[in-house]
Amino acid sequence: MLTGKEEIKLPGFEVIDEREKKAISNIFDEGKVFFAHGFDTKRKHFHVREFEKKLKAVFSPQMADALCVSSGTAAIKVALKALGVGKGDHVITQAFNFIATVEAIVDTGASVIFTDVDDTLNMNPKSLERLITKKTKAIIPVHMLGVPADMISINRVSKKNKIPVIEDACEAIGAKVARKFVGGLSEFGVFSFDFGKMITTGEGGALFSKRKSDGKNARMYHDHGHKNIPNLPRGLDRAGLIGFNYRMTEISGAFGKVQLQKFPRILKESRKRYRTLERYIRHNEIKFRDINPGNEPNYDTFVISIENKKIRDRVIGVLNKTGFGTKNLPDAFNWHCAYFWEHIDKKIRxxxxxxxxxxxIKCIAIPILVSRPIIDYKNIASYINECSE
Ligand SMILES: Cc1ncc(COP(=O)(O)O)c(C=O)c1O
Known part of the structure; x- marks a missing residue:
């Protein structure tokens, strides 16, 4: 028997409770400042700045800066702008992706080039190497559905060709490569805190920068070019470059700090459910997604692959009937594979x-929901095992 549950993607929102509510209502008592900068005499906290410090300490102390922004999409755009990417440039990313990453590239005026994927279903480093030209200005591997891309090979190609890497870790907060969290392994790393992510602020994102100068550019760009010169009133501040507004609000900052405290539990609970599927799915026709040695997923999705269409359809049927759904493989497939994006490039295929x-097309993504008991995962594994032609 399965305990039915509503449609869910990643676990952050499943654990929202009174603590997030209190964090927001506290802002009213602390002086009602909902803006990340200035108003120094009216406020008790700089929530966004505090969230940035905590994110950096937890996920990437080795990086020079952690910047909170309004979304993951914004974080990718800010990274590209910090690098000066624009018209005439090429940015390479992978064909299994989310449309946001491509939109951020296109929005800078640059052209997007897609790599194939390897057995991890992420950027294929061999395909990457073949596609690099003099026009390539950035490489964006995406750790899709919580599994790290082959960052060792990708960083090697990046170094050899002197092209910076922006790790899109929006779906992979908590995943690791050689014991280091993704998002801190290259020149830039990007997180999303939208409502379907591992930790959420409703909408929001973060950008980690390895080089101080990139971090500085990113900070200025996301805030109308503001240099934020210390002790200078904001009105007298100077612009260091032509920027935009991708700031995070104090509400999101305060919310994010609470979610971050819950993150170890989210990860632990997700891992238990993921390991249950890994242990109990035993089917001759089912292959598990590859995870490279030394890499660790964030356990938010369990991806399987089935050649036989009849069996595949039966498994999809079981997952839908029991309320698990199949996330973006095949649910929302068209938002996650470049094959469908002819509105971006007519010759995309x-x-x-x-x-x-x-x-x-052969893959199925089983979502890991911390609100569903572990027994549900044991049961769904046996239902899947029973699927035959
Ligand atoms: C791989 C990937 N990149 C970028 C984004 C964009 O993040 P956001 O929704 O915060 O703009 C998402 C969000 O779903 C994503 O999955």
Whole structure:
């Protein structure tokens, strides 16, 4: 028997309770400042700044800066702008992706180039190497559905060609490569805190920068070019570059601090459910997604692959009937595979993109929900094992 539950993606919002509510209502008692900067005499806290410090301490103390922004999409755009990417430049990313990453690239005026994916379903480093040209200005591997891309090979290609990497870790908060969290392994790392992510602020994102100068540019760009010169009233501050507004609000900052405290539990509970599926799914036709040695997922999704269409459809049927759903493989497949994005490029269905599509069409993503008891995962595994032609 399964305990039915509503549609859910990643666990952050499943654990929202009175503590987040209190964190927001506290802002009213602390002087009602909902803006991340200035108003120094009216406020008791700088919640966004405090959240940034905590994120850096937890996920990437080795990086020069952690900057909170209004979304993960904004974080990618801010990273690209900090690098000066624009018209005429190429940015390479992978064909299994989310549309946001591509939108951020296109919004800078640059062109997007897609790699194929490897057995991890993330950027194929060989495909990356083949696609690099003089026009390539940035590489964006995406740790899709919580599994790290082959960062060792990707960083090697990046170093050899002197092209910076922006790790899109929006779906992979908590995943690790050689014991280090993703998002802190290259020049930039990006998190999303939207409502479907591992930790949430409703909407929000973070950008980690390795180089001080990139961090400085990113900070200025996300805030109308403000240099935020200390002890200078904001009105007298100077602009260091032409920027935009991608600031995070204090509400999100305060909310995020509470979610971050809950993160170890989210990760631990997700891991238990993921390991249950890994242990109990035993089916000759089912292959598990590859995870490279030394890498650790964030356990938010369990991806399987089934060649036989009849069996695949039966498994999808079981997951839908029991309320698990299949997340973005195949639910929302068209938002996650470049094959469907002819509105971006009419000739998008090239060899790399088509190869990726042909791999993904066989995959099923089983969401890990911390609100569902572990026994549900044991039971769903046995239902899946029973699926035959
Ligand atoms: C891989 C990936 N990149 C970028 C984003 C964009 O994040 P946001 O929704 O915070 O803009 C998402 C969000 O779903 C994502 O999954």
């Amino acid at each position: 090239n060899k790399e993109v088509t190869n990726c599509y042909n791999r993904l």
